[in-house]
Amino acid sequence: MTLFIENYNSYIDYYKIKQVYISKMSGIDKNKLSRILKGAQDETGADMEKMAGALGKGIDFFVSNDFSIPEASSRTFDSVAFYAGEPTDHQKDIAENLIEMMDNIDQVLGAKSRFIDIAGI
Incomplete structure (x- = not known):
């Protein structure tokens, strides 16, 4: 491998x-x-580029002899986590909007049911 x-x-x-x-x-x-991740098939340069890019990294990030993964304590736990590394500003905005929407979903659904009750539907 x-x-x-x-x-x-x-x-x-x-x-x-x-x-x-x-x-x-x-x-x-x-x-x-x-197969590539199990070592059963050799990866090509193009494969490495695509795989690294999928995580928002370059090949050089994964071929370093002193490769290290950031410690869990350096990560913030009060923000939304993304699978592919650090989120962009646009992704952070979307995540914050989704969290706000989810925080208010009970109010939205409750209002809908009250309107249905009032309308007699």
Whole structure:
């Protein structure tokens, strides 16, 4: 197994990233990806580029001899987590809007049922 695959597996194991997500983001068939990650099939340069890109990284991130995964204590737990590394500002905005909507979903659904009751539907 190559250094790229060893480090890549460590990263996705740590962050609990599913192979199906990587397959969809990279465009690599899920069966081929599975063989690559198990070391049963050699990865090409194009495969490495797609796999690293699927996680928002470059190949060089995963081929470093001193590869390390950020400690859990350095991660903030009061924000929405994304599978592919740090979220962009746009992703943060979307996540915050979704969280706000979910915080208010009970009020929205309650209002709907009150309107239905009033209307006699």
